[in-house]
Amino acid sequence: MNLKQLSQMLELSQTTVSRALNGYPEVNEETRRRVVDAAKRHGYRPNPSARRLATGKTGMIGYVLPTGSAVDIDPHFVEFLSGLGDYARAHELDLVLSPADAEEQETTYRRIVANKQVDAVYVSSPRPQDSRVALLDTLGLPFLVHGRSDGFDFDYPYLDIDNEGAFHDATRLLIQLGHQRIALVNGDDRETFAIHRERGVRRALAGNGLAPPDGHVSSTVMTEENGYRVARRMLESGGAPTAILCSSLIMALGIVRAVRELGLTIPGDLSLIAHDDVFSWLKPENFSVPLSTTRSSIRAAGARIAERLIARLSGLEDGARGEVWPVDLVVRGSIAGVPAGS
């Protein structure tokens, strides 16, 4: 059933039917009712391909997926997707994933724009002065960043959590507990979130006249293995940290393993706070010693991003609002005062 058939059936022009269905004002309310009613009864649904061609709007949002044999998609992504899906579902909003070589994302963004494949995109894992943000800004494709990209002189819409504040507060807490040698096991410090977290830690330390010694700030891909390696190295060095802040639960697994292997205990020998993105399959309270965390649901962020994206597509939101969410600091058994003799 297409528009033509429907309009013939109603003895109206395609124009009128189209307008009735799309809520244009210049159609008689009585007529609109008839049209809407008939459309529903016959299960008429406008052909999206035709509509796309006519309007240029696709009703889809896009995401350029960095791939490559050396690239591992962040496991957080799936949790984010859950959130996005939760919200998008109700609006029949689809998400288009365009895989791209990690080095050549720009080409893909250009293609997306040239092809008018989506109405907006979202960008994740941004870095300072992220080229994608700059590109999208000039290309004029609406976008929303999950995270932040510092260093631009224009505003753009984003949703971020207060990484700096979270790690600042967590560090301050450790300091209040008497810790002085506090280490940071961070993610890739080319990304903004990691930079902000490091900044938070340093600021808290500096506020107390402290600074992390050499080798006590590490930046690696957030795997269990890296958590282990880094922790092992730190803990075996002279002046080992008495507390560690860690950017992910998965790395924390590795840290715990290192601690155990060295015959140390948490929190007896080492206090540990990790960032928790809230996964259902790995919970900080279930660590052998329940883990203190900075917590922020990445899934909720996904839902909010979908919400804002949809608002933007329907013209309800505009401008370049940045939104920063506070982060919970959840204290569990993994932190304590400084071990005696340290």
Add this chain to the structure above:
Amino acid sequence: MNLKQLSQMLELSQTTVSRALNGYPEVNEETRRRVVDAAKRHGYRPNPSARRLATGKTGMIGYVLPTGSAVDIDPHFVEFLSGLGDYARAHELDLVLSPADAEEQETTYRRIVANKQVDAVYVSSPRPQDSRVALLDTLGLPFLVHGRSDGFDFDYPYLDIDNEGAFHDATRLLIQLGHQRIALVNGDDRETFAIHRERGVRRALAGNGLAPPDGHVSSTVMTEENGYRVARRMLESGGAPTAILCSSLIMALGIVRAVRELGLTIPGDLSLIAHDDVFSWLKPENFSVPLSTTRSSIRAAGARIAERLIARLSGLEDGARGEVWPVDLVVRGSIAGVPAGS
């Protein structure tokens, strides 16, 4: 730059230019060269929306993403995506994710078909007699299943790993080591993969006149917490298992935690084999006791699925070929003979 402009520029008809570009035979090779050359020089790219409308083909593949507040997307999904992306990238093939309420996926599939949104879909986490498979078969939308759905009297294309064989072999190995009380910590047994794994275990046991006692086969969502709970329950019961087979590394984390908490050791008190889908962020060799595994890269499967899907879209593959991959059995330190006195 659109087709019209390009054809005027070349002083040819749109027909000829279109045909030249799409490789139709009835165009002079000399002419084709000119056209292709000009198209490249001017960066002409056919408008996909227009092409869609004309042909009905979209050049995209779809996936219906089950969502809902109670639904957690499988973390394996992201690894699968990596593989899919690796391959799809080179072909500029995009993936459309359509979020759907877990209970109402059917509606979404119908919408996708009615709207001609994608040329094919892939289906994951199939169950026996999966309604999606039946639906897609009748709707006539090309599809490819990752996994298998038993119980249909027609063939359909799928890619699966030999779950039954893997768990059979792993169990047999444990039996050969002298184990008699072997338990299975499985995933959701409404899904085919879990059913096959259980079947593999039972078959190996039966082959030796054994059978799992009550309570030694569990089926839960594959989280760390469930691994812990189940293992704890099993190990504290009378006639505790001396060996456990486990369907995921994440659950294995929980099992290890339970073992440790009970003051037991691996492999001294308990042998453990888990299935490894090959994640970069959690590796079996890095468990405190290196884990023996049945191993199959889910990422490779993603790539292969993309490959087959693409072959199918370009008409190279047809029919309903099922493909089953063998699974590696990798022995590491987590298994040993039966503890004395058991």
Add this chain to the structure above:
DNA sequence: ACACGAAGCCAAAGCGCTTTGAACGCCGGT
């Protein structure tokens, strides 16, 4: 010399929608 098929090209008709520009009837105001 003519017919016939193949090779190569083209004009135009879709695909199914939105949107422009115009038409129609009817009202109130002058």
Add this chain to the structure above:
DNA sequence: ACCGGCGTTCAAAGCGCTTTGGCTTCGTGT
């Protein structure tokens, strides 16, 4: 009695591609 304007509807022109059917032109066999 006439005109401007409003409310409502419509025919037709896109959007940019593919594909049908037809039209030349040229070489070949009779």
